[in-house]
Amino acid sequence: MIVILFLAGLAFLIIGAEMLVRGASRMAAVVGISPLIIGLTVVAFGTSSPELAVSIKSALSGQGDIALGNVVGSNIFNVLFILGLSAMIVPLRVSQQLIRLDVPLMIALSVVILLAALDRNIGQVDGGLLLAGLCLYIAFLIYQGRKAYKTNLATDKRSTDGDNANVNWVRDVFYVGGGLILLVIGSRWLVNGAISFAQYLGVSEVVIGLTIVAAGTSLPEVVTSLIAAVRGERDIAVGNVVGSNIFNIVGVLGLAGIFAPAGIEVSEGIFRFDIPVMIAVAFACLPVFFTGGVINRWEGALLAGYYVAYTLYLVLAATQHEILPTFSTAMLCFVIPISSVTLLVIAIREVSGKDNTG
Numbered sequence: 001m002i003v004i005l006f007l008a009g010l011a012f013l014i015i016g017a018e019m020l021v022r023g024a025s026r027m028a029a030v031v032g033i034s035p036l037i038i039g040l041t042v043v044a045f046g047t048s049s050p051e052l053a054v055s056i057k058s059a060l061s062g063q064g065d066i067a068l069g070n071v072v073g074s075n076i077f078n079v080l081f082i083l084g085l086s087a088m089i090v091p092l093r094v095s096q097q098l099i100r101l102d103v104p105l106m107i108a109l110s111v112v113i114l115l116a117a118l119d120r121n122i123g124q125v126d127g128g129l130l131l132a133g134l135c136l137y138i139a140f141l142i143y144q145g146r147k148a149y150k151t152n153l154a155t156d157k158r159s160t161d162g163d164n165a166n167v168n169w170v171r172d173v174f175y176v177g178g179g180l181i182l183l184v185i186g187s188r189w190l191v192n193g194a195i196s197f198a199q200y201l202g203v204s205e206v207v208i209g210l211t212i213v214a215a216g217t218s219l220p221e222v223v224t225s226l227i228a229a230v231r232g233e234r235d236i237a238v239g240n241v242v243g244s245n246i247f248n249i250v251g252v253l254g255l256a257g258i259f260a261p262a263g264i265e266v267s268e269g270i271f272r273f274d275i276p277v278m279i280a281v282a283f284a285c286l287p288v289f290f291t292g293g294v295i296n297r298w299e300g301a302l303l304a305g306y307y308v309a310y311t312l313y314l315v316l317a318a319t320q321h322e323i324l325p326t327f328s329t330a331m332l333c334f335v336i337p338i339s340s341v342t343l344l345v346i347a348i349r350e351v352s353g354k355d356n357t358g
Contacts, residue, residue, distance in 0.1 A: 002200070006193030012186025016179045017220075017223040020046070023175025025233050026168065036095050037141055039228075039239025040102065045251070046180040048074075048218035050245045051189060052252045052330050054217055059260035067256045068122065068264050070217060071167045072274045077218045077283045086229040087300025092238050095290045101184070102242045103289060105137070107282040109249045114275050115264040129258025134250035183220035203278035238295075245282070262275070277310065285315035 001023050028038040051074050058067035116126045228237035257264055288299050309331060316324040
């Protein structure tokens with residue numbers, strides 16, 4: 001039964017992601033909105049629904065660490081693992097809108113979380129401000145979408161039959177809605193099967209919580225971005241990651257802060273380690289995205305490798321393994337500085353090359 005549950009969940013994830021990507025890309029074509037905006041809104045918000053459910057439930061139960069840790073952990077996972085793995089499969093071309101607007105916004109919001117947590121509590125006022133930010137962000141994307149739609153109408157003189165357009169809308173909404181439902185069900189079945197399998201093998205609950213459960217709520221984003229990358233819908237693949245991170249902060253954490261009776265308590269561990277890591281990961285997107293507007297395979301491998309290192313650190317810290325000090329020193333003194341300098345040099349070369357050609 002464990003194997004059947006695991007395989008059924010995996011099948012639902014793949015089918016659901018295929019339906020979501022296909023429906024979203026068709027919807028973008030019918031409406032005249034760019035696939036990037038669809039990826040930043042419909043796909044990103046939809047695939048973040050597991051994070052929303054977990055964080056609100058945790059906030060109502062007074063489990064602030066889970067509510068906040070779910071958002072922070074998911075954002076780290078989204079950039080390092082999902083973006084990295086997608087780029088390893090197919091190099092991802094990055095839209096200029098992401099470089100100029102959405103990624104800087106993601107960085108700014110990550111810093112806002114640190115500032116809001118200075119008093120070790122994210123209360124209802126903080127949650128309300130974050131939720132207001134979500135409304136402003138959605139309004140701006142709608143404005144951008146309508147502007148692009150009018151431009152497409154002016155340049156494209158082809159007429160479409162009204163009945164066919166209505167049929168297409170019904171079909172696309174069915175694909176998007178059905179895909180999201182299958183993603184949520186599939187991720188739950190897959191995680192439950194993986195937990196049961198890990199317990200059968202004798203893996204500790206701490207390790208299961210830090211790995212399987214932590215990544216479980218991000219499974220819809222994983223499969224959706226991978227399917228989008230394979231299908232050539234690269235704007236949806238990248239937009240899904242960036243949009244999910246923005247929604248996690250302003251939407252998921254905002255609603256969790258509002259629903260939490262006494263606010264979300266921020267532990268010292270999350271404040272001093274996990275939130276700074278989330279900010280560093282967000283900043284790491286800039287040099288990666290600036291390198292020619294393409295996330296190459298080696299850059300994807302670098303991002304994915306950092307997530308493996310981050311997860312390994314969490315496991316070592318939770319089990320208080322004797323190798324932890326050596327591992328931490330190696331990461332802080334050698335791996336991270338060398339990688340940062342390499343990305344910075346490449347970014348400077350790319351900018352200099354553009355200036356020279358310009």
